[in-house]
Amino acid sequence: MQIPTRRGQIADRDGIPLTQVKVSHNLAVRFPVLFSQTDEEVLAFAKQHILSGKDILECYKRHSISR
Numbered sequence: 001m002q003i004p005t006r007r008g009q010i011a012d013r014d015g016i017p018l019t020q021v022k023v024s025h026n027l028a029v030r031f032p033v034l035f036s037q038t039d040e041e042v043l044a045f046a047k048q049h050i051l052s053g054k055d056i057l058e059c060y061k062r063h064s065i066s067r
Helices: 039-049 053-063
Strands: 017-019
Touching: none
Parallel strands: none
Antiparallel strands: none
16 A cells, blocks of 8 residues: 655655655855955945845745745
């Protein structure tokens, strides 16, 4: 007799999960190398190109899969 399980889940003979797959999200940020820029230029670049925490959360909510 076969008992279907969710993909990635390993259960014992009583059907109790031993391992489970959980959805996770990873964020990677790549910054350009800034050697000859002044502090003011670096700050101006950051203000133009880096999202605020609020912006990141709004973007995440728009594009995330329903939980």
